[in-house]
Amino acid sequence: MEGKQRDNWSSRIGFIFAAAGSAVGLGNIWRFPYLAAENGGSAFIFIYLLFVLGIGLNVMIAEFAIGRRTQLAAVGAYKKLDKRFTFAGVIGVLSAFLIMGFYPVVGGWSVAYIVKSFTGLLSDQALIADAFGGFITSSYEPLLWMLLYMAINIYIVAKGVTSGIEKAGKILMPTLLVLFIFVAIRSVTLDGAFEGLKFLFKPDFSKVTGETFLAALGQQFFSLSLGMGCMITYGSYISKKEALPKNALIITLIDTSVAILASIAIIPALFAFGLEVNQGPGLVFIVVPQIFAGMGALGPIISAIFFIALAIAALTSSISLLEVVVAYLIDERKMKRKNAVAVTGLVMTVMSVLSSLSLGAFPSLKLFGVAVFDFFDIITDKIFLAIGGLLIALFVGWFMKKEDMKDELTNGGTLEFGLFNVWYTLIKYVVPVAIALVAIFGIIAIEQ
Numbered sequence: 209m210e211g212k213q214r215d216n217w218s219s220r221i222g223f224i225f226a227a228a229g230s231a232v233g234l235g236n237i238w239r240f241p242y243l244a245a246e247n248g249g250s251a252f253i254f255i256y257l258l259f260v261l262g263i264g265l266n267v268m269i270a271e272f273a274i275g276r277r278t279q280l281a282a283v284g285a286y287k288k289l290d291k292r293f294t295f296a297g298v299i300g301v302l303s304a305f306l307i308m309g310f311y312p313v314v315g316g317w318s319v320a321y322i323v324k325s326f327t328g329l330l331s332d333q334a335l336i337a338d339a340f341g342g343f344i345t346s347s348y349e350p351l352l353w354m355l356l357y358m359a360i361n362i363y364i365v366a367k368g369v370t371s372g373i374e375k376a377g378k379i380l381m382p383t384l385l386v387l388f389i390f391v392a393i394r395s396v397t398l399d400g401a402f403e404g405l406k407f408l409f410k411p412d413f414s415k416v417t418g419e420t421f422l423a424a425l426g427q428q429f430f431s432l433s434l435g436m437g438c439m440i441t442y443g444s445y446i447s448k449k450e451a452l453p454k455n456a457l458i459i460t461l462i463d464t465s466v467a468i469l470a471s472i473a474i475i476p477a478l479f480a481f482g483l484e485v486n487q488g489p490g491l492v493f494i495v496v497p498q499i500f501a502g503m504g505a506l507g508p509i510i511s512a513i514f515f516i517a518l519a520i521a522a523l524t525s526s527i528s529l530l531e532v533v534v535a536y537l538i539d540e541r542k543m544k545r546k547n548a549v550a551v552t553g554l555v556m557t558v559m560s561v562l563s564s565l566s567l568g569a570f571p572s573l574k575l576f577g578v579a580v581f582d583f584f585d586i587i588t589d590k591i592f593l594a595i596g597g598l599l600i601a602l603f604v605g606w607f608m609k610k611e612d613m614k615d616e617l618t619n620g621g622t623l624e625f626g627l628f629n630v631w632y633t634l635i636k637y638v639v640p641v642a643i644a645l646v647a648i649f650g651i652i653a654i655e656q
């Protein structure tokens with residue numbers, strides 16, 4: 209591979225923002241709070257944190273190592289190391305397509321809500337929930353927003369790794385963090401927010417079932433962008449001088465903090481307004497405008513700021529999903545970046561059109577008995593990502609040489625990685641067994 213011009217992150221901070229940008233997304237802000245709310249608040253958060261430390265962080269280290277070692281995106285990386293595992297990379301590319309079959313729809317909602325914040329959405333608190341339902345089930349309006357959202361994705365990824373993805377991350381990620389802290393402060397200072405904080409931080413283990421574990425497992429893979437080759441791809445652009453375990457830890461900490469922060473921003477407000485905890489996917493889109501309705505002229509501005517932050521978070525994630533497929537087409541099919549982006553973008557757009565319409569305008573758009581939108585969502589985080597995570601752990605633990613992994617994680621012996629053996633034991637034994645157990649008990653719980 210030496211001598212071939214490969215696009216790389218130009219700086220450490222650029223890489224961290226890009227990878228954290230991929231991780232921090234709708235998963236953290238849109239999905240995590242409603243999962244936590246539905247699954248016993250902090251009991252869910254507790255299980256989630258356990259999985260992040262025991263599984264996600266270690267899988268991320270493994271993905272970075274595989275990507276950087278091979279200098280290739282997911283499919284090529286597996287193929288180069290062991291041809292029998294090529295299918296694991298292919299599953300990853302497929303997962304990217306499937307996630308991009310619904311993610312841009314929610315990305316489009318976020319963009320729409322920036323504008324809607326100013327056009328009367330906040331004027332009547334009682335109508336906010338209905339407005340959301342009406343919006344997402346209508347036919348062409350959400351489609352237009354989704355198309356706009358996709359166009360921005362295509363534009364950024366077409367520009368390439370350093371001048372597109374890295375630059376976007378560097379500007380957008382810090383903006384997101386600042387905006388977000390602001391919203392969280394506003395939410396916890398609402399009257400009655402304290403009940404919500406109690407709900408969030410006092411665990412209720414009676415709500416925990418096999419399904420809770422399955423949801424937490426899928427969520428941590430999804431949120432950390434793992435189990436589908438994304439971090440392998442981003443790892444392939446990391447400089448040989450970087451310490452992979454340390455960077456993985458930083459990215460994991462950022463991602464987890466944003467998820468918790470999002471819950472602190474959203475769940476106390478639910479209680480302050482006396483809303484049902486089980487709002488599902490509508491949670492952010494219903495609660496946040498409610499927080500800011502009734503704040504006078506300032507309300508629309510702050511609400512818009514929040515949805516700008518949400519759209520930014522979504523964008524830095526979906527560009528990474530698009531990049532997984534594009535990098536595959538460039539590495540393996542020798543396509544030009546621009547053509548690869550065009551083809552991939554088109555297919556993802558068509559999938560997103562179908563899933564958006566499945567929410568109401570064309571309710572007959574179903575796969576296996578659920579709306580196409582939900583199908584793409586469920587099949588990725590509950591099935592594909594867990595399988596992808598299992599495969600990478602098995603691959604690294606049982607098919608790669610231990611010395612090769614040590615070599616990659618210590619940059620050829622020039623760096624300390626004192627916990628190497630701990631990491632190795634986790635990847636080889638604990639991660640596969642944990643995923644298998646959670647999958648089995650989760651499936652049993654769903655059957656019941």
Ligand code: PHE
Nearest residue numbers: 231233234235430431433525
């Ligand atoms: N991590 C992103 C989020 O939380 C979603 C994502 C999943 C991105 C997998 C890339 C790969 O929204």
